Amino acid sequence: MILSEQQIEFIETNLVFYGIDSKELRADILDHICTYIEANESNDFDTLYREALQKFGGYASFQNLQRETDLQKFAGEIITINKLKFAAGFIIILLLSISLMFQMMQWPYANVWLLAAILVTILVILPIHFYTRYKKSVHKLS
16 A cells, blocks of 8 residues: 555654654654555555554554653763763862962962862853753653
8 A cells, every 4th residue: 555645644643643752753653654554455544554553552652662762862961961070070170189289389370270160160060960950850750
């Protein structure tokens, strides 16, 4: 069976209606359903569409796939944020070490190095930390 544009649009609209927000995931599921329907020799679209849904686990299974996709994206964001926090922490330790060395040697600008470490902490680490906590709390609610 060859699907018409209206039938493909119908399937995609149903996927959106049942909570598949990710365009990539929706395109993959749409492709699988269309391939299943086109591979069969029957010309009854409704029956083949219901069979395809049953074969792929129904809309509940699609919603679980959407949830898993969201979790994977969230985990990737958290990993990137943690790498950024680690790099900023390294810079802070480096600035504090330089400040300590300048203090011990009684060289000028020791306080500038200390101030730079404090500023990096306030302007980089704290916002990243609170953003991460906010994202985790929002993610737990959904």
